[in-house]
Amino acid sequence: MKTITKEKIWLSSPHMGGGEQKYVQEAFDTNWVAPLGPNVDNFEKSIVEFLGGNTNVAALSSGTAAIHLALEILGVTSGDEVICQSFTFSASANPIMYLGATPIFVDSEKDTWNISPKLLIEAIEARIALGKKPKAIVAVHLYGMPYKADEITRISEKYGIPVVEDSAEALGSYYKDKKCGTLGAIGILSFNGNKIITTSGGGALVVKDEAIKKKAVFLATQARDDAPHYQHSSVGYNYRMSNILAGIGRGQMEVLQSRVDQRRFNYTFYKKHLAHLSEVEFLDEPSGYSSNRWLTCILTPSFEIREEIRLALLEENIESRPLWKPMHLQPVFIEYPNYSDGTSEDLFNRGLCLPSGSNLLESDLKRIVELILTKI
Numbered sequence: 001m002k003t004i005t006k007e008k009i010w011l012s013s014p015h016m017g018g019g020e021q022k023y024v025q026e027a028f029d030t031n032w033v034a035p036l037g038p039n040v041d042n043f044e045k046s047i048v049e050f051l052g053g054n055t056n057v058a059a060l061s062s063g064t065a066a067i068h069l070a071l072e073i074l075g076v077t078s079g080d081e082v083i084c085q086s087f088t089f090s091a092s093a094n095p096i097m098y099l100g101a102t103p104i105f106v107d108s109e110k111d112t113w114n115i116s117p118k119l120l121i122e123a124i125e126a127r128i129a130l131g132k133k134p135k136a137i138v139a140v141h142l143y144g145m146p147y148k149a150d151e152i153t154r155i156s157e158k159y160g161i162p163v164v165e166d167s168a169e170a171l172g173s174y175y176k177d178k179k180c181g182t183l184g185a186i187g188i189l190s191f192n193g194n195k196i197i198t199t200s201g202g203g204a205l206v207v208k209d210e211a212i213k214k215k216a217v218f219l220a221t222q223a224r225d226d227a228p229h230y231q232h233s234s235v236g237y238n239y240r241m242s243n244i245l246a247g248i249g250r251g252q253m254e255v256l257q258s259r260v261d262q263r264r265f266n267y268t269f270y271k272k273h274l275a276h277l278s279e280v281e282f283l284d285e286p287s288g289y290s291s292n293r294w295l296t297c298i299l300t301p302s303f304e305i306r307e308e309i310r311l312a313l314l315e316e317n318i319e320s321r322p323l324w325k326p327m328h329l330q331p332v333f334i335e336y337p338n339y340s341d342g343t344s345e346d347l348f349n350r351g352l353c354l355p356s357g358s359n360l361l362e363s364d365l366k367r368i369v370e371l372i373l374t375k376i
Contacts, residue, residue, distance in 0.1 A: 008366065011319040012295060015259065015359040020251030027244050037243030039250055046253040047189070047204060051179050055206055056213040058222055059241040061250070063168040063190030067138065068095035068187040069216050070164045070205060071241065076101050076135045082266050083123055083161070084138040084149075085115040085346035086308050086326040088286035091190075092138050093327050104134060105328040106340040109115055113347060114147035115139045117155060123339040136162045141180050142168035142324075143195070143353070144263075144294035145283060149175045149183045156185075164188065168203070171196050172260035172292035181206045182314040196259050196294050196358075197252035199245040199313065260292045262358035267293040268356060273369045274298070279305060279376045295353045297323060303349045305376070310352055312375050318368055323351035 028336025084174030215287035223236025328338035
């Protein structure tokens with residue numbers, strides 16, 4: 001077996017900004033080690049300040065937890081149906097199952113790779129015809145590219161089905177001057193280790209109504225009633241973010257814009273050096289869109305060429321990854337209804353995520369590009 005000696009280039013690794021340790025140390029110095037505390041409050045405030053508008057934010061243990069709470073707040077229960085974008089990570093769909101509901105998967109359109117408005121209407125009308133009007137729509141800003149928010153919102157309002165805006169990959173992205181995370185009935189964010197900023201593990205719920213935030217926080221802290229003893233009238237969850245992790249988040253928020261700028265630079269670099277190749281396609285921003293370019297992705301002519309590039313990068317200790325395998329093709333979800341035209345399956349077969357971390361050096365980018373050029 002060949003021994004790998006070249007330095008590893010990760011797909012998207014955590015990138016600390018320098019201020020994180022100050023806030024974490026404050027938590028230790030003041031003994032705010034237990035969950036909640038000043039870091040949580042201030043982290044939430046910094047997200048609200050960034051998102052702007054009439055927003056309220058609850059910091060949680062993960063983006064998955066945020067989706068779970070969003071669906072519960074919207075009244076999703078056992079036996080309900082929830083429409084979910086198929087081309088996404090499984091965390092967009094798993095919380096539907098937690099609640100005993102049925103996921104209904106909808107394929108993507110080619111302009112943004114996100115949920116297709118045409119197929120969404122088809123799915124809604126088909127489910128209504130069966131007497132099963134969906135309770136919610138989970139729409140995702142994939143790889144930081146905003147979905148067609150105006151069209152999806154119109155559909156949501158026409159049929160009276162609220163949108164859970166999965167902005168796990170899109171903090172720092174814009175849709176027509178509106179920040180992603182603020183476009184749906186409820187927005188969710190993720191601060192997992194590979195995201196645009198990280199709290200090691202964590203997420204957030206974004207809502208317009210403060211009363212809904214309070215309900216989310218209530219459910220996320222084991223649904224403890226207001227009593228001198230531990231009393232519970234509802235089932236709750238242990239979903240709140242810790243004060244220590246929120247300290248990391250406060251430091252990360254201070255460098256968020258620079259992280260977005262660097263990832264957009266990565267995309268520009270790749271496109272400058274590879275777009276002349278007929279074998280490589282990039283996902284451009286439609287007019288009025290601004291993606292944080294969380295991951296830069298390319299399309300190749302075939303599965304075989306994609307795999308040739310991926311394996312060549314792997315051989316040189318460079319991490320890359322195929323695009324998400326659609327949920328309607330996943331073994332765990334294969335039995336559930338889907339409304340597909342083959343778009344996401346084609347993207348999965350031909351697409352590759354390139355290293356996109358904000359801590360990449362230009363020498364790293366050159367190394368990646370030069371290797372790809374030798375394989376095409």
